[in-house]
Amino acid sequence: MTSTHSRPAIAVTGLRKSFGDHVVLDGLDLHVPQGTVFSLLGANGAGKTTTVRILSTLLGADGGDVTVAGHDLAREPDAVRAAIGVTGQFSAVDKLLTGEENLRLMADLHHLGRGEGRRRVARLLDQFDLTRAAGKPASTYSGGMLRRLDLAMTLVGSPQVIFLDEPTTGLDPRSRRDMWQIVRDLVAAGVTIFLTTQYLEEADELADRIGVLDHGRLVAEGTAEELKRRIPGGHVRLRFADHHGLDAALRILGQASPDTDALALRVPSDGSLRSLKTLIGQLDDRAIEVDELSVHTPDLDDVFLALTGDSRNEKVTAP
Template identity: 65%
Template sequence: MTTAAIDVQGLRKSYREKVVLDNVDLTVSAGTVTALLGPNGAGKTTTVHILSTLVRPDGGTALVNGCDVMRDHDGVRAAIGLTGQFSAVDTLLTGEENLMLMARLRHLGPRRSKARVAELLEQFDLVDAARKPLATYSGGMQRRLDLAMTLVATPSVIFLDEPTTGLDPRSRHTMWDIVRGLVADGTTVLLTTQHLEEADELAHRIAVLDGGRIVAEGTPEELKRLVPGGHIRLRFGSAAALDTASRLFAGSAIESSAASGSPTDRSALDEAALALTVPSDGGVGALRTILDRLDAAGLDVDDLSIHTPDLDDVFFALTGRADKKGSES
């Protein structure tokens, strides 16, 4: 069985009349990435703050690395690292000095601190900038340094709250590679993000939080299948095969470029236009059914592709909002 690094049951939190978390259940397996998606104010950051012992919940239970977040603050804090929405670096210090300060706060000792700082500077490609003031660092460099500071004490669980906000595409991909490397080494990551592509790239599982509740949870592919609009596209070598196939599948549609011709002149159309879209959730069972029907009818397919909704479609369908930017309390 896979060990749960984070186990949340019935978590509740309110601020006066405002309910922020309403009986949230969440399990994160060790050595995986779970992404929390949701509109502004959904409770993502509050969840991270509770799990990192910065905020006390009103009810429910939460265990991080087996430690209770309400009864064992020291145990939780010894196991975790937290990278917040904004870089927590000291701009008056150099990169090396920031890391050394964190190492001392973590009581690593002089020798171990020096070795660990050198290791992290190398890992995060900051060796050349190590002794330069942070005023000379780009946003991506500061964010990498921020994450490196989180890793000084080699935490087994990391909370990343909007880790790539404001970064350019290159810096964002660099951060993704770093996160993948951490997980490959066994680290557990709970990620909150407004970048749906980021969740799709990194997360083994996604939990969609809306109005303080988990409204859906699963792998990225499982969530995409919840939203209508998926289909399988079939391309045939002749108009006759296309017409025959279109009669096999209820709800199928000949692509518009092919549909514009009559049955008698479709053979004159370009081969690439001989395509049929068949509604499908993209699952293995649905694909097998389609192929079995084609085989039984003696129809050969020149090309087959599966099209499923993306996480943008999932986000809008489950939350009913298009607000994907900004911060939350």
């Protein structure tokens, strides 16, 4: 994750979009600094893909102001297209062509000279660990290889801003982590990433800032840690060897919730060192022995469920 620059890579004010009577985006505001990863979280149907399609000029908005890479989306769509890359939920790879042929096709579409095109293709094949498979039809590639090739094709045009719409859906854990490292390397080189994902761990790992989208509105925005601190529910779980220890601790820890069968107490806590020292001090002062202590702080699952509580039939998944 890199330092930010003065001009935002993406600035969105009051973005609106409806399909008939169905409001998909209801006054969305976003600010994404250059050279960072911004992750947009939301349940299925929350408006994530619609947002990406609008910001990447694939779909018109009903209202609002948008600039991408310094260009006004409504007045300069061609300049926006020249500055961005898009990798959607489904691969844009032509599986009848080889990996190298797919990249050369993109080089031709970007009007690169023959020599420059070949150099860029060779560099991308090496960067994405596809050199040995370059001459094989893309139909023979694994899911992870196809996603790497798809992203490599996006990079042929050297975009300043890349939209990744659920880029690791369906990938195995190893391929997902390979893709995460590629994203980190791109950001280290100054590229801005706008990431939509249903994997909460992915946003936690990659994003400098996270926005939570619910029914077309941004209901929260901040770093992962800032969002987690907004949600109550942090606690310390204490387990005891017998009922005597459990009962003694319960008498001095008034807000604790007992689990008698497990000989455990759940004590509300923000997980800070100070609160832990206070808790341990209370137990030590009365010589109460604890067999096991564990700390639970809210994670992005808790954040998502708390902020999108009405989306009961929709889901965000975790690997």
